[in-house]
Amino acid sequence: MRFCSHHRLLRSIFRSTSWCLASRSIGNGRILGYGEKESGADDRRGSKSLGGSELSNEKSKKSDFDHCSSEKSDANERIQEYQYGEAEGIPEGGPRRRHPDDHRQINKKSSDEYVRKLRWEEGSGEEFDIEETFAGFPLPGEDFVRIEGSEDPSSNNHDDCSADESFSARRSKVASKIFAILQQDGAGFDARTALDEMQIRVSGRLVREVLIRISSSINGANKSRCAKLAYKFFVWCDLKDEFRHSSTTYNMVMKIFADCDELKAMWKLVDQMTENGVATTARTFNILVCACGEAGMARKLVERFVKSKAFNYRPFKHSFNAILYSLLTVHQYKLIEWVYQQMLLDGHGPDVLTYNVMLCAKYRLGKLDQFHALLDEMGRNGFSPDLHTYNILLHVLGKGDKPLAALNLLNYMEDVGCQPRVLHFTNLIDGLSRAGNLDACKYFFDEMPKKGCEPDVVCYTVMITGFVVAGELQKAQKLFDEMLVRGHLPNVFTYNSMIRGLCSAGKFGEARSVLGQMESRGCDPNFVVYSTLVRKLQNAGKFAEANNVVGQMVEKGRYAHLVSKFKGYKMK
CATH class of the missing domain: 1.25.40.10 (Tetratricopeptide repeat domain)
Known part of the structure; x- marks a missing residue:
C-alpha cells in the first residue's frame, strides 16, 4: 500500500504542480504540470515567464521560484505522509532516512550497470544536439577504446603485455610500426611479408591498437584502402597459431567496414564470425543496425537476432533489451514498439532499462497517453525510477515549458535519496531552452552550484x-x-x-x-x-x-x- 502511495506522489508531481501552488494561479489558469496538452516537439517560442505571463524584470522572475522553494518544506511533509502513511520526524544530525522495509529505494545497482553500459560520444561532422542524449543513452556509435579486461571471455588469447607502463608504451610503438607497414602496402611492397619479418607475438590488445589507428585514419578519400588494410591485417593475425579473434576484434573490423561503406564485406564478416563459433554481441547488433539505415532492413536484422541462438546479449538482461537499446541509438522508434510486443509475447518481462527505452520511444512518437500509461505501469510492477528515468522526465517537462513541475521533481528526487546530477540539470535546461524559456534556464543554471553540481x-x-x-x-x-x-x-x-x-x-x-x-x-x-x-x-x-x-x-x-x-x- 505504501508503495502505491509513493508512486502516486511521483505521478502527481509529473502531471500537476497544484499541490505546490495551491494558493496561487499561474498565468491564465495555465497548469505547469504534465496534464496539459504537450507543445510541438520543435516549438521555439519567445522567452516566456515561469508561469506563462511576461515578467517585467529580474526581480519578478525570481519571485515565482522563490515562492515555490519556500513551500518545499510543506511538499516534503506530503512526501513523508505518502511514503510512510504518517509524517515522520527528521533524525538529529542528518536528513531523514528511508523506512527500513521501503522497497522503493533507488535502484543504484541498476544505475551503476547503466554507467558501465552506456557511453556518450559527441560524434563528428554533425551539429551538437544534446536532446539526443536526454535519456542518458549514447549517440549512435561507440569509441573503440575499451576498458582493460573487457576482452570477450570466450576468447583464449594470451596477452604478452602486463599493465606496466613500459609494456604499454612498447606495445604502442609496435602498433605504430605495424600501422606504418600497412600504409606502405601496394605495388612492389608486400605488407604481409614485412609483418612476418617483425617476428612479433600477436595479442588482443595489440590488434585493437592497430585497428584503432586504421579507424582513426579513415576519411572520404581513403575509405576503400582503409577497409582493405584492416581486412589484410585481420587475416594475417588469424594465421598466427597463438592468436584467435574474439568478438571484440570482429566488431572493430565490422565497424571499419561500416564506416568505409563496405556493407557487403561487413555482412560476409558476420557470416564468417558465426561459422567460426564466435558469438555475436550487443555491439555487433549495434554496428549492423546503424549501417542498415532504412527501417525495412532493420526489421529483417532484428528478426534474425531475435531468433539467433549465438547472440551473446550480455550485459543486458535478455536479447530484447540489447536490441531495444541499439534501436534507440538509431531512432527506430516504431520498430522499438514492435520489438517490445515481441518481447512480451516471448514471455520476457520489462525491467527499468526496458521502460526507459519505451518511455523515450513513446515520447518521440508523440504518444503521450501511452507515455503516462507506461510510467504508471512501471510503478505497479514494482520498479523504482532510476537516474535515467528522472532524466527523461526532466527533459520532457523542460521541453513542455513546465519549470515549476521540474522544480518539484528535483525536490522530490532529493527527498527519496536520488541526488540530481549535472546531466539532469543540463537536459532540463536544454528542454527549457528549446521551449524558449531562457529565464527558467538561467534560474536552474544558477541553482546548480547550490545543489553541488558544477x-x-x-x-x-x-x-x-x-x-x-x-x-x-x-x-x-x-x-x-x-x-x-x-x-x-x-x-x-x-x-x-x-x-x-x-x-x-x-x-x-x-x-x-x-x-x-x-x-x-x-x-x-x-x-x-x-x-x-x-x-x-x-x-x-x-x-x-x-x-x-x-x-x-x-x-x-x-x-x-x-x-x-x-x-x-x-x-x-
Missing part, C-alpha cells in the same frame, strides 16, 4: 546555444568568458555556437578570430565549424572571405574531400 562544458554549451538562438549574443559571450575563467575548455560545439552567433550579428571578423582561437587552445575545428562560418560568409555576400577560409582548411590538410560541398569554391 556546470561542465556541455551545460555551458547548452546555455550559450540557447542565448545565440534567441539573439542574446552579449549574454552568450558573457557565459563563454565565464567558462574560460572557471577553467572549462570549450569544445567544437561551443565554438560553433559562438561563431554562428557572431556571424548572425554581422561580426565576421570576430568569428574568424574565434576560429583561430580554437586551434591555439588545442581544439581542432571539425567540418561543421568550417561549414557554419563559410555558409554565413557566403550568405552575407562575402565570397572572397569564404573562399579564404576554405583555402586555409585545405592547406591544413583538413576535409579536402568535402570541399565540393562548398558552392562556388574551386581548388587551386
Whole structure:
C-alpha cells in the first residue's frame, strides 16, 4: 500500500504542480504540470515567464521560484505522509532516512550497470544536439577504446603485455610500426611479408591498437584502402597459431567496414564470425543496425537476432533489451514498439532499462497517453525510477515549458535519496531552452552550484546555444568568458555556437578570430565549424572571405574531400 502511495506522489508531481501552488494561479489558469496538452516537439517560442505571463524584470522572475522553494518544506511533509502513511520526524544530525522495509529505494545497482553500459560520444561532422542524449543513452556509435579486461571471455588469447607502463608504451610503438607497414602496402611492397619479418607475438590488445589507428585514419578519400588494410591485417593475425579473434576484434573490423561503406564485406564478416563459433554481441547488433539505415532492413536484422541462438546479449538482461537499446541509438522508434510486443509475447518481462527505452520511444512518437500509461505501469510492477528515468522526465517537462513541475521533481528526487546530477540539470535546461524559456534556464543554471553540481562544458554549451538562438549574443559571450575563467575548455560545439552567433550579428571578423582561437587552445575545428562560418560568409555576400577560409582548411590538410560541398569554391 505504501508503495502505491509513493508512486502516486511521483505521478502527481509529473502531471500537476497544484499541490505546490495551491494558493496561487499561474498565468491564465495555465497548469505547469504534465496534464496539459504537450507543445510541438520543435516549438521555439519567445522567452516566456515561469508561469506563462511576461515578467517585467529580474526581480519578478525570481519571485515565482522563490515562492515555490519556500513551500518545499510543506511538499516534503506530503512526501513523508505518502511514503510512510504518517509524517515522520527528521533524525538529529542528518536528513531523514528511508523506512527500513521501503522497497522503493533507488535502484543504484541498476544505475551503476547503466554507467558501465552506456557511453556518450559527441560524434563528428554533425551539429551538437544534446536532446539526443536526454535519456542518458549514447549517440549512435561507440569509441573503440575499451576498458582493460573487457576482452570477450570466450576468447583464449594470451596477452604478452602486463599493465606496466613500459609494456604499454612498447606495445604502442609496435602498433605504430605495424600501422606504418600497412600504409606502405601496394605495388612492389608486400605488407604481409614485412609483418612476418617483425617476428612479433600477436595479442588482443595489440590488434585493437592497430585497428584503432586504421579507424582513426579513415576519411572520404581513403575509405576503400582503409577497409582493405584492416581486412589484410585481420587475416594475417588469424594465421598466427597463438592468436584467435574474439568478438571484440570482429566488431572493430565490422565497424571499419561500416564506416568505409563496405556493407557487403561487413555482412560476409558476420557470416564468417558465426561459422567460426564466435558469438555475436550487443555491439555487433549495434554496428549492423546503424549501417542498415532504412527501417525495412532493420526489421529483417532484428528478426534474425531475435531468433539467433549465438547472440551473446550480455550485459543486458535478455536479447530484447540489447536490441531495444541499439534501436534507440538509431531512432527506430516504431520498430522499438514492435520489438517490445515481441518481447512480451516471448514471455520476457520489462525491467527499468526496458521502460526507459519505451518511455523515450513513446515520447518521440508523440504518444503521450501511452507515455503516462507506461510510467504508471512501471510503478505497479514494482520498479523504482532510476537516474535515467528522472532524466527523461526532466527533459520532457523542460521541453513542455513546465519549470515549476521540474522544480518539484528535483525536490522530490532529493527527498527519496536520488541526488540530481549535472546531466539532469543540463537536459532540463536544454528542454527549457528549446521551449524558449531562457529565464527558467538561467534560474536552474544558477541553482546548480547550490545543489553541488558544477556546470561542465556541455551545460555551458547548452546555455550559450540557447542565448545565440534567441539573439542574446552579449549574454552568450558573457557565459563563454565565464567558462574560460572557471577553467572549462570549450569544445567544437561551443565554438560553433559562438561563431554562428557572431556571424548572425554581422561580426565576421570576430568569428574568424574565434576560429583561430580554437586551434591555439588545442581544439581542432571539425567540418561543421568550417561549414557554419563559410555558409554565413557566403550568405552575407562575402565570397572572397569564404573562399579564404576554405583555402586555409585545405592547406591544413583538413576535409579536402568535402570541399565540393562548398558552392562556388574551386581548388587551386
